[in-house]
Amino acid sequence: MFPRLIYLFLEILMNLYYLLPYRISYDPTRYPKYIPxxxxxxxxxxxxxxxxxxxxxRSTPVYMPTVILRRxxxxxxxxxxxxxxxxxxxxxxxxxxxxxKEAESVNSSIDKQEMKLLVSQNKPSSE
Numbered sequence: 703m704f705p706r707l708i709y710l711f712l713e714i715l716m717n718l719y720y721l722l723p724y725r726i727s728y729d730p731t732r733y734p735k736y737i738p739x740x741x742x743x744x745x746x747x748x749x750x751x752x753x754x755x756x757x758x759x760r761s762t763p764v765y766m767p768t769v770i771l772r773r774x775x776x777x778x779x780x781x782x783x784x785x786x787x788x789x790x791x792x793x794x795x796x797x798x799x800x801x802x803k804e805a806e807s808v809n810s811s812i813d814k815q816e817m818k819l820l821v822s823q824n825k826p827s828s829e
Contacts (some may be wrong), residue, residue: 723795733771733784740764740792747797760800763792 724738740763747759768791771784 731773732787733773737770737791740794742795746800749797758800759797761795762798764794764796765790766793 723741723743727737727739742761744755744761746755746757747761749756768789770787772787774783776783
């Protein structure tokens with residue numbers, strides 16, 4: 703009975719392993735050589751009490767800046783020389799509202815340029 707429970711537990715763990723949204727990035731010239739990177743499973747976001755996929759939102763990665771060590775081509779005292787390197791790693795996903803394709807952005811650069819022209823035309827010449 704006991705070995706069967708262990709087998710069942712290991713099977714559950716393996717199933718969970720394949721559901722986790724991570725890929726392992728490998729680079730032999732980097733320390734650490736293996737880095738888990740998250741990726742989003744859904745295009746939309748799971749919402750509501752039944753967890754339906756909602757396409758008014760989109761799933762987007764969340765990045766975290768991280769320091770790694772990168773191996774250089776030089777050696778010192780029979781050992782590799784490493785330098786610090788700053789990389790961004792996807793660590794999870796979040797939901798953001800999907801923008802309407804036809805909607806004009808309030809903060810677009812065209813609007814800003816038009817406002818600058820209007821403001822500069824209305825300024826008194828003493829400024």
